[in-house]
Amino acid sequence: MHRSTNAVHAARGRHGRRERRSPIRMAVIATGVVATAAGGLYVAGLVATGDDISAGTRVSGVDIGGMSRAEATARLTSAGPAAWKDPIKVAIGDTTTTVDPESVGLTIDAAATAERAADPSRGPVTVIGRLFSSGSRTIEPVVSFDVPKAHAAVAAVAKKTDRTVREGAVAFDRGKTVVTQPRDGRKLDADKAVDALRAAYPATGTGVSPVLLPVSVVHPKVQAAEIARFVKDFAEPALSGPVTLTSGDQRLSISAATLADHLEVTADGGRLASSLDAAALMKDPAVARQLNTFTGSPVEGRLGVRNGKVVVEQEGRSGRQVSAKALGEAVEPLLTKTGTDARTGPVATTTTRPRLSTGNLAQLGITEQMSTFTVNFPTAPYRTTNIGRAAELINGSLVQPGEEWSFNRTVGERTKANGFVDGTMILDGRYQLAAGGGVSSVATTVYNALFFAGLQPVEHGAHSFYIERYPAGREATVAWGTLDLRFRNDSGKPLYIKASATDSSVTVTFLGTKKYDSVEAVAGPRTNVTPPGVRTSSGATCQPQDPLEGFDITVDRVFKNGGVEVKREKFATHYTPRDKVTCG
Incomplete structure (x- = not known):
């Protein structure tokens, strides 16, 4: 029997559609197979590669592959390279x-380093990729940097190294040349x-060069070179021997040690120069003598x-006389020369x-x-001895107009070296032995001379208790370093002081030009008498002492011209009682 054409086509159509669905089915099957395999690989990857960090991961040579973050942290802490802690x-x-x-x-x-080493994803692609990766990973360690601590430590280093x-x-x-060699300053x-320390840490490899910490250099x-030049050109010849100065047939020798004491070296613009203090050299005892x-x-x-x-x-x-200027001008040219003859010259x-x-007295x-x-x-x-010595030192004093005269400056300290001996004087309200005792007689004489010359007292003080041989309220004492007798020449003309002494008296005379025809003293009554x-x-040092009452007294200084009073000054003095002292 024959089927119809339509039936045949219908049958072919059904078979044709069945054949076209087969590739789709196959794709679905393949996808399922792949998914199943991938799932297996994912699970296998998780098992094989560990919790967090891929196999083959190293930090500064320390293997932390396949470890969890905690395991890697422990490993890095215990097994970190020496470079992390070495100085x-x-x-x-x-x-x-x-x-x-x-x-x-x-x-x-x-x-933090373990965290950096851990893979950022646990997805299938990353995990499966770890499973099939055969290479190694190098992770840089995470540096913790305490900046304030670093600055404090660097400051401590600077204290030791800055200069x-x-x-x-x-x-x-002492006649020798002393050289100070220069040295750079640094900070x-x-x-x-x-920044340099941070950049250099941690050091890796062997034979690591020191970290250069930057400094500013001054x-x-x-x-x-300038030191060497100056020593050769000046210092060595200057102290090579004495210099000798001549004037006529006179010769004056100055040793190298004495010269050295008065030489000064200064620097200007990096160049050294010398100078001689001629004034000080002239006062040096070795030269002054x-x-x-x-x-x-x-x-x-x-x-x-x-x-x-x-x-x-x-x-x-x-x-x-030789002036300081002349001395300097004579010595300085000889300092750069050597040899006895070359270092000798006139002054x-x-x-x-x-x-x-x-000739000039009237002038x-x-x-x-x-x-x-x-x-x-x-x-x-x-x-x-003491009164005679003080009078000798005062005699011939010339006081210019407006100039201030001082007893202590003129007479000097009352010492044995200055020609004085121990004598009786008032100390702590009683007579005692001390150097220069008796010079108050000279002070009292000078005071009365200036009083009646009408000159201006600047400093004076009376004895603590009254001494009968002096005019009450018109006497003076002196003590080295604590009490002086000073006056100013306000006469308008130069003043000459003539002083002389015998075994029992001292006289002081002022010569000049009077400002007043006469100067008189008028003493008031004694008051506040104290037993x-x-x-x-x-x-x-004890000296017996007779008693005498204390009292106050005022003395007027009266200035007259043509017999008429033109000025009056009052001088008040207080005397303490002079106790009776018995030396036991």
Whole structure:
């Protein structure tokens, strides 16, 4: 039987559709197979590669592959390389030292490093990729950096390594040349040093070079070459031997040691230069002693009164002097020379005339006796010595107009070296032995001379208790370092002081030009009279003492011209009682 054409086509159509669905079915089957396989691989990957970190992962040579984060953290903490904790070598200028990483705030954060090493995804692709990966991974460690701690540590290093610049210098000491070699100054740059330490940590590899910590350098102005030049050109010849100065047949030798004491070296613009303090050199005892004989000070004329007129009793004598300027000009050219002959040269001298002579007496205005006063005292060897010595030192004093005269400055300290001996004086309200005892007689005489000359007192003080041989309220005492007798020459003309002493008296006369026709003293009554007490003392310095009452008194100084009072001044004095003292 034959089927119809339509039936055949219908049958083919059904078979054709069945054949076209077969590839789709196959794709579905394949997909399922792949998914199943991938799932298996994913599970296998999770099992094979561990919890967090891929196999073959290393941090600074430490294998943490296949570990969990916690395991990796523990491994890095316990087995981290030495470079993470070893001291860091640093170079600061020419100084090399080490710093502990932790002390400068540098450590490895193991937990953060493990976190960095862990794979960021646990998805199938990443996990399966780990399973088939055969390579290794290198992870940089995570550095923990405590910046404030680093700055504090660098500051501590700077305290040890910073240094100030040292200038080159040359000085002279005891005839020797002392050289100070120059040295650069340096200062650690803290901010850049912190950055350099951070950049260098952790160090890897062997033979790691020191970390260069940046510094700012200050170079000295005076360099070593300049030191060498100055020593060769000046210092060595300057101290090679003495210099000798000549004037006529006189010779003055100055040793190298003495020269060195008065040489000064200064720097200007990096160059050294020397200078000689000629004024100080001239005052140096080693030079001054020779100058006294090498030259000669002028001898002042001595004045006196004859027939009511001021005359020159003894003519002065000119002297020959060397000035500080002349001394310096003579010495300095010889300092750069060597050899005895080359270091010998002339020095200029000048003639110095005395201030007082017959020729200039009238010109000075010293024309008359302004005042004179004498104090008598009981004879005693110590008084003869001390009063005579003080009068000798005062005699011939010339006080210019407006100038202030001082007893202590003129007489000097009352010591044995100055010609004084121990004598009786008032100390702590009683008589005691002390150097210079008795000079208050001279002070009282000078005070009365200036009083009646009408001159201006500047400083004076009376004895603590009254001494009968002095005029009450018109006397003075002195004590070295605590009490002086001073006056100012306000007469308008130069003033000459003439002083002389015998075994029992001292006289002081002022010569000049009077401002007033006469000056008188008017003493008031004694008031506030106080009886003395009685004391017993002992010791080698004790002196017996008779009693005397204390009192107050005022003395007027009256100035007159043409017999008419033109001015009056009051001087009040308080005396304490003089107790009776018995030495036991």
